[in-house]
Amino acid sequence: AQSVTQLGSHVSVSEGALVLLRCNYSSSVPPYLFWYVQYPNQGLQLLLKYTSAATLVKGINGFEAEFKKSETSFHLTKPSAHMSDAAEYFCAVSALIQGAQKLVFGQGTRLTINP
Amino acid sequence: DAEITQSPRHKITETGRQVTLACHQTWNHNNMFWYRQDLGHGLRLIHYSYGVHDTNKGEVSDGYSVSRSNTEDLPLTLESAASSQTSVYFCASSRGLAGSTDTQYFGPGTRLTVL
Numbered sequence: 001a002q003s004v005t006q007l008g009s010h011v012s013v014s015e016g017a018l019v020l021l022r023c024n025y026s027s028s029v030p031p032y033l034f035w036y037v038q039y040p041n042q043g044l045q046l047l048l049k050y051t052s053a054a055t056l057v058k059g060i061n062g063f064e065a066e067f068k069k070s071e072t073s074f075h076l077t078k079p080s081a082h083m084s085d086a087a088e089y090f091c092a093v094s095a096l097i098q099g100a101q102k103l104v105f106g107q108g109t110r111l112t113i114n115p
Numbered sequence: 116d117a118e119i120t121q122s123p124r125h126k127i128t129e130t131g132r133q134v135t136l137a138c139h140q141t142w143n144h145n146n147m148f149w150y151r152q153d154l155g156h157g158l159r160l161i162h163y164s165y166g167v168h169d170t171n172k173g174e175v176s177d178g179y180s181v182s183r184s185n186t187e188d189l190p191l192t193l194e195s196a197a198s199s200q201t202s203v204y205f206c207a208s209s210r211g212l213a214g215s216t217d218t219q220y221f222g223p224g225t226r227l228t229v230l
Contacts, residue, residue: 034218043119043205043221044158090157094217102148102173103219105157 002027002095004074006106014114019063019078021109023091026072032094033074034103035065039087047089050074061085086113118142121206121222129230134193136225138206145211147189148219149173149181151202158205164189165211196229203227 007022025031032051036044048059055067061084065076076089091106119140128134138147145166150158150173160173162181170181178200180192193200203226207219 036221041224043223044207045221046218049218101217102160102163103158105159107155107157 002029002031002093002104004033004091004093004104004106006089006091006109008109009107010110010112012112012114013081015083016080019076019081019085019111021076021089021091021111023065023074023076023106024072025074025091025093027093027095029096033065033067034092034094035059035063035074035076036090036092036105037061037087038090038108044090047076081111081113083113083115086111119206119208119220119222121204121225123225124223125226127228127230128196130196130198132196134196134227136191136193136204136206136227138189138191138222139187140206140208140220140222141187142208142210142220143186144208144220145186146209146217146219147183148207148209149179149189149191150205150207151175151200152205152224153202161191161204162189193227196227198229201227201229 003026005024034049035047048057050067058064063078088108088110092103095104122137148163149161159175164183206222209217209219
């Protein structure tokens, strides 16, 4: 069964510092992976997705993620954090469950930006 | 612009009452989903639909029902609300592309409190 694990429920970085949010996946077939962001009191918004076309995926707001099969990872990074990046981030894998394709989410990582 | 809306945004109800949460999308998407979001659990799938008159159970479907009479709407009904159903509920939709790369778009959420 496909699943994702997000390492660290809370991450805190200083403004201007590197952002690194970790996601490891488990999948018996080539996975399709997603990162979503949730700002306070809002729904989820797609940041980026991996569809096997390229291992380095660029998303919105300066975020990118690299698919590493050998490490079963899909970590999200941003070179320089902005205060506006404070939000909750979810990694998800597209999984075949009961004959239908669905998203399976990690538990989320709350990102705090310190001035 | 096309969008996905949920109503109400906030709801307080009493144990045992029937509650219906509305979800409406204007993208003409085939697929629609209902999730609940709870601390420590990420998002969990309640029900989903792949087209008009099609409905399917997700991983946490007990106590919930849905019906799909048209493309735009997928209302979620709690037949007899329980305190364990206090949560934030998100509706999502996707085009229904073949394969696993279909992107889901989320509504703003409904915060439900069952007293």
